[in-house]
Amino acid sequence: MTNYEKVVSNIQEVKARKGRVIAIATEGDKLLPTMSDFVIEVPKTSEVLVPLLSVIPLQLLSYYIAVLRGRNVDQPRNLAKSVTVE
Numbered sequence: 001m002t003n004y005e006k007v008v009s010n011i012q013e014v015k016a017r018k019g020r021v022i023a024i025a026t027e028g029d030k031l032l033p034t035m036s037d038f039v040i041e042v043p044k045t046s047e048v049l050v051p052l053l054s055v056i057p058l059q060l061l062s063y064y065i066a067v068l069r070g071r072n073v074d075q076p077r078n079l080a081k082s083v084t085v086e
Contacts, residue, residue: 011035024054
């Protein structure tokens, strides 16, 4: 199973539980916009560079959500190391 197929499966799980989905998709992707509530598009590029392009809008989204919620973005608390094993 490819990473893309795993993402699609995860989105289906979230939607089945009535969750809202904000997806980061490459330009021209036809499937993710139909499954997601909100889509942030990044330019189509080499598969190796997609994570680098995706992290920029994610960090900006996190920053602006924290600001809107009145959180201090310079002092994160309760950070925990975690290891995800697939």
